[in-house]
Amino acid sequence: MAIPKQPLALKQYMPFFWSAISNRWTSSSSRLYLGQYGVGIGEWRVLATLGAQGSATSLDVVKLVGMDPGAVSRAMRDLESKGYVVPVQGRFVGRNKPYEMTDAGVALFDRLRVTATARADRLLDGLTRDEQQTLLTLLQRVHANLAKLDQEVAEAT
Numbered sequence: 001m002a003i004p005k006q007p008l009a010l011k012q013y014m015p016f017f018w019s020a021i022s023n024r025w026t027s028s029s030s031r032l033y034l035g036q037y038g039v040g041i042g043e044w045r046v047l048a049t050l051g052a053q054g055s056a057t058s059l060d061v062v063k064l065v066g067m068d069p070g071a072v073s074r075a076m077r078d079l080e081s082k083g084y085v086v087p088v089q090g091r092f093v094g095r096n097k098p099y100e101m102t103d104a105g106v107a108l109f110d111r112l113r114v115t116a117t118a119r120a121d122r123l124l125d126g127l128t129r130d131e132q133q134t135l136l137t138l139l140q141r142v143h144a145n146l147a148k149l150d151q152e153v154a155e156a157t
Helices: 014-037 041-053 058-065 069-081 103-123 129-144 146-156
Strands: 085-087 099-101
Touching (some): 014 041, 014 103, 041 058, 041 069, 041 085, 041 099, 058 069, 069 085, 069 099, 129 146
16 A cells, blocks of 8 residues: 555644535535425525525626536526526526525525524534634635635636
8 A cells, every 4th residue: 555755634634624514514404404495505505695695696606605507507497496586687698697585485595594503503512602703704814815726726727
């Protein structure tokens, strides 16, 4: 068996924790939301974006949440077919067509938001309010650095 001369110390590598937390959070949330509400994590992320912004295009969701464009389009179509979102009236082309929640979508969002925030609280169990605020502030700062990584990729390709 070949072993690298300098293995990656996963317990000291922050992206490992971000990925592990995100992957497990996403997987368990999707199963729970599908079972309780009939929508998965992709649909929830679209609803959360619409809940925060009022209306949004698929491209807006892609940029905000970092989801795959195909997954966002499928989530939008699924939500539209279930009567939870509708296109905003007007002339728009392709992904530039904004959507908004229907009354049924708002009701679903309100129920799902309670579940999602309760799960977030459980995830942060054991952290004081000050620690939670510090963690959020640090994550916001790290999140802002994503633009630098995107730029690095753009320059390399």
